[in-house]
Amino acid sequence: MGEPTEIQTAGAERADRTTHTGSDPGPDHTARTPGGATRVAQSPAAAVRSRLREQRRTPRRPRLIFELGLIGLSYWLYSLVRNAVPEQREIAQKHAGWVWHLEHTLGIAVERSVNHGVNSVTWLIVGMNYYYATLHFIITIGVLVWLYRSHPGRYAASRTVLFITTGIALVGFYCFPLAPPRLMTDGGFIDTVSVHHTWGSLASGAGATVSNQFAAMPSMHIGWSTWCGLTIFFLARRSWVRLLGLAYPVVTLSVIVSTANHFWLDAVGGLVCLAVGFLAARLIYHTWVYHLPRRPGDPTDRELTVPAQWDTKVSA
Secondary structure (H helix, E strand, O other): OOOOHHHHHHHHHHHHHHHHHOOOOOOOOOOEOOOOOEOOOOOHHHHHHHHHHHHHHOOOOOOHHHHHHHHHHHHHHHHHHHHHOOOOHHHHHHHHHHHHHHHHHHOOOOHHHHHHHHHOOHHHHHHHHHHHHHHHHHHHHHHHHHHHHHOHHHHHHHHHHHHHHHHHHHHHHHHOOOOOHHHOOOOOOOOHHHHHOOOOOOOOHHHHHHOOOOOOOOOHHHHHHHHHHHHHHHHOOOHHHHHHHHHHHHHHHHHHHHOOOOOHHHHHHHHHHHHHHHHHHHHHHOOOHHHOOOOOOOOOOOOOOOOHHHHOOOOO
């Protein structure tokens, strides 16, 4: 009585493998999906890389408690590192002289004239003092909250830009201590906070004892306000809100110069840091942060007016 056809066939195949390889490899342990496709086993490291790649492609909104803790911890570390930088007064004054001389060479050294002119209008300069002391934090936090609630798919990438920008600024504070115009020796600038006795600024008065006075290059007032302005411009729906977004960094620039807290070139330094932050996020997420889907996991949701040439591929 003969063996069933299936058993004969299996035995023949096994004998054939033994003939060619010298051993019987045993059963095939390769996992297969229900559709028949082979599923390749991944090492733990490969699985982690795959997971990170997937998160980059479809970023998720972080948990609120985690995000609040992360932002609080980041700002605490930023303040700690910024204020831990040695206040090298002589070097900071020397650097201020260099910057002031360079601006004269470039023909843009008008900060002192602006400072004196605006200071003559009391209500205007007092308003600028309060603007400098408060809106820097209020608007940045407001934009982060708005992103978290209304643009969860773009939140993590946009926040990453802000973090990278600030991290680079800390390197600038350490490597290039710079006296702001109001603290320049024989600079002739007016410290408007001291003169008008306005409150809330860590740049003058009692706050000066707990804040690094020579962390002026680059200007994070410009770096953060430009980040806010671009975020509002690209993602807001109403035209007048988008215009306000663009106006915000421009007004901030006039404030930091009028109050003698920064040179023009400090603002340029802030923009350079922000540009690096955007490029770094572009490499991490493989697209510009404002071109990510508004809602997590929805790659078809791209309701914004980013120029087409911005979406060119960049190799990591």
